[in-house]
Amino acid sequence: MGVKAERAVLLRQLKDYLVFLKDQGMDHVPLLEALETTFRASTVAAVKASAPPASVLASSVPVLQTPTADNTMIQPDAMSRLTEVRNELGECTRCKLAETRTNIVFGSGNPNAKLLFIGEGPGADEDAQGLPFVGRAGKKLTEIIEKGMKLDREKDTYICNIVKCRPPGNRDPEIEEISACKPFLVEQVRAIRPKVIVALGKPAASTLLGRSVAITKERGTWHEFDGIKLMLTFHPAYLLRFYTLENRRAVMEDMQKVLEVLNS
Structure with missing residues (x-):
């Protein structure tokens, strides 16, 4: 580093x-x-x-x-x-991701935030800096939070991932890797106790719900994790790969639902 x-x-x-x-x-x-x-x-x-x-x-x-x-x-x-x-x-060595990572990416933001975003895993920029969502997808997430939701990323949210080390080539985390990290993710959620959790993408949604999630069909729907309201939506990287007005509008509709709960 x-x-x-x-x-x-x-x-x-x-x-x-x-x-x-x-x-x-x-x-x-x-x-x-x-x-x-x-x-x-x-x-x-x-x-x-x-x-x-x-x-x-x-x-x-x-x-x-x-x-x-x-x-x-x-x-x-x-x-x-x-x-x-x-x-x-x-300095975790509980799964094979420890062999290829540069830094553990634990999380960042306000520990007392009412809104918690949970993504999939660190990318190359995150692995280099030790911070979540600082690359292109991170900039898109910041845009969603600050321009779309009119919130402050640092003050109003906490952000982390289901796995704390970068999967090689930015592939999806494997079951064993998720299982090794999930106890720490659960404790993060319990420490913060947000009012709303937003699962960004299929891996995060599937991990939190304990089943395979078809994110294109289930985004925008409310669920629950550990007694906390859980919203499913697209990962910012998905918006970068498949940027359409329809997908952008879908995410902003999801975030509007989140705002309504936060402000209730």
């Missing part, structure tokens, strides 16, 4: 934390001295253990208690739990 990619991961995760603080009513970074001490200690330990900088940030920042506007102490439970899940995942 190059210096530029490491910096991108660090900045993205730091931004996630700052968004969390803002959502809690904070207008400054609290406990600066404690924050610096924790970073310093974690960095030294990470260097000794040869851990990547992104792991330092993920394991140190979220667990700090922070004061609210009325000076009461709060624990960022969603972020803290996501950090625990990421630490449990570790």
Whole structure:
């Protein structure tokens, strides 16, 4: 992982934390001295253990208690739990994708988001940067969120995939690979507890529903996963490959249904 990619991961995760603080009513970074001490200690330990900088940030920042506007102490439970899940995942070797990946792509966004997007798996850009949906499909997803839904990707959503490592050649994840990753996906969902989940494409929809899904027939329909409303729609990559006004309109109709639930 190059210096530029490491910096991108660090900045993205730091931004996630700052968004969390803002959502809690904070207008400054609290406990600066404690924050610096924790970073310093974690960095030294990470260097000794040869851990990547992104792991330092993920394991140190979220667990700090922070004061609210009325000076009461709060624990960022969603972020803290996501950090625990990421630490449990570790430098995963549970399936053969570990042999070809560059980075584990865990997820990004607001841990307290009401809207969770779940895709299929990382592509080449995601594998290089360690972040989900940063390539062409990611730009299309951002367009859907920000231009179509009038939401902020960083503040209003959390995004992850059913598998955390890139399948070679961007092929569909295999059953064994999905099975190895699904326990961590389930724990991500339970940590965030969104109001709505959007499954992007057939592999994500099939994984969450536990059956084969004909996405062209079932997109736009409501289902449920772990007690949370689940909407099925096309993957942004599908829109790039088969871009028609009909497909674009279909996705925006699906997202309008999602907005109606979020605003209810």
